[in-house]
Amino acid sequence: MASAVNASVSLPSSSSSSLTTRASTIYSERVSFSKNIFYSRNVYVGKKMVQIRAQVTTATPAKVEKVSKKDDEGVVVNKFKPKDPYIGKCLLNSKITADDAPGETWHMVFTTEGEVPYREGQSIGVIPDGIDKNGKPHKLRLYSIASSALGDFGNSKTVSLCVKRLVYTNDKGEMVKGVCSNFLCDLKPGADVKITGPVGKEMLMPKDPNATVIMLATGTGIAPFRSFLWKMFFEKHENYKFNGLAWLFLGVPTTSSLLYKEEFAKMKEKAPENFRVDYAVSREQTNDKGEKMYIQTRMAQYAEELWELLKKDNTYVYMCGLKGMEKGIDDIMVSLAAKDGIDWLEYRRQLKKSEQWNVEVY
Numbered sequence: 602m603a604s605a606v607n608a609s610v611s612l613p614s615s616s617s618s619s620l621t622t623r624a625s626t627i628y629s630e631r632v633s634f635s636k637n638i639f640y641s642r643n644v645y646v647g648k649k650m651v652q653i654r655a656q657v658t659t660a661t662p663a664k665v666e667k668v669s670k671k672d673d674e675g676v677v678v679n680k681f682k683p684k685d686p687y688i689g690k691c692l693l694n695s696k697i698t699a700d701d702a703p704g705e706t707w708h709m710v711f712t713t714e715g716e717v718p719y720r721e722g723q724s725i726g727v728i729p730d731g732i733d734k735n736g737k738p739h740k741l742r743l744y745s746i747a748s749s750a751l752g753d754f755g756n757s758k759t760v761s762l763c764v765k766r767l768v769y770t771n772d773k774g775e776m777v778k779g780v781c782s783n784f785l786c787d788l789k790p791g792a793d794v795k796i797t798g799p800v801g802k803e804m805l806m807p808k809d810p811n812a813t814v815i816m817l818a819t820g821t822g823i824a825p826f827r828s829f830l831w832k833m834f835f836e837k838h839e840n841y842k843f844n845g846l847a848w849l850f851l852g853v854p855t856t857s858s859l860l861y862k863e864e865f866a867k868m869k870e871k872a873p874e875n876f877r878v879d880y881a882v883s884r885e886q887t888n889d890k891g892e893k894m895y896i897q898t899r900m901a902q903y904a905e906e907l908w909e910l911l912k913k914d915n916t917y918v919y920m921c922g923l924k925g926m927e928k929g930i931d932d933i934m935v936s937l938a939a940k941d942g943i944d945w946l947e948y949r950r951q952l953k954k955s956e957q958w959n960v961e962v963y
Contacts, residue, residue, distance in 0.1 A: 722804035726797035823920025852896030897929025
């Protein structure tokens with residue numbers, strides 16, 4: 602049974618701060634993937650450096666069989682359906698982007714009284730009030746949960762979302778507002794909210810507390826990773842203590858759009874050896890070639906280190922946000938994998954099959 606959360610919800614300020622880039626660290630030369638083990642070492646013959654690579658085909662020690670996160674009997678799905686949703690109440694709704702940010706993002710907390718038993722990485726549906734142009738109730742929209750299973754108040758009786766207000770101009774020059782996002786961003790404390798779910802098993806956390814968890818997010822795609830990181834670094838559990846490496850990459854357009862930055866700073870202070878965070882601010886940062894700093898551009902600066910991590914059996918990649926980010930990451934890894942004689946796309950399929958490659962993009 603988990604104890605109370607020892608950190609409170611913190612909301613980012615609008616003041617900007619400089620972003621630094623760390624030097625990368627290359628991990629052990631010994632790696633394993635598929636069922637082969639490779640060794641490489643640089644040696645000097647006279648004054649000439651020669652790289653020696655050897656493949657060892659002898660049997661390796663038996664590995665502990667992985668337990669699928671999707672087979673956990675305690676994971677609840679679809680408890681509440683559109684025809685009979687849970688009625689929660691809004692407890693908190695705060696804008697967490699600065700006034701000069703390109704768009705508004707809000708953090709909101711709803712009551713569940715423990716009736717919506719979700720896990721980190723799941724989603725809930727929200728049915729906005731009102732009717733559509735055909736006179737029918739609005740359809741539900743799914744949102745990734747932004748709080749741990751204990752919730753922001755540590756009592757397992759709330760659920761939190763991170764929502765960007767959708768407003769755009771269509772081809773006719775008319776302003777269009779997203780129905781559900783505007784409904785949510787405009788909610789006042791005390792208002793009712795129709796909730797369905799929880800749903801989804803794809804983005805559930807790995808069970809291994811010693812795992813390397815690489816999290817790739819753009820914008821509000823940070824939601825499931827905030828839930829992961831609260832469990833890892835802000836909570837105490839009798840049956841879970843994170844001792845691995847959590848590495849977050851977050852891409853946003855401007856510094857004023859950075860989400861939960863103060864929370865991540867506290868995590869880094871609390872567990873500097875277990876948490877890394879790298880930001881990609883596309884409209885303010887560039888790489889050495891002068892290219893805009895998108896999330897894949899930032900990752901490219903650590904490409905070799907990331908590839909070394911991806912060869913390990915206990916590295917898990919989670920991706921949430923804009924669909925285009927996956928191709929950018931493929932472009933980075935193809936050439937690196939090829940140097941080791943590996944077909945990246947096939948290797949990625951193997952990672953997905955072993956639940957080490959988890960994607961939720963839109």
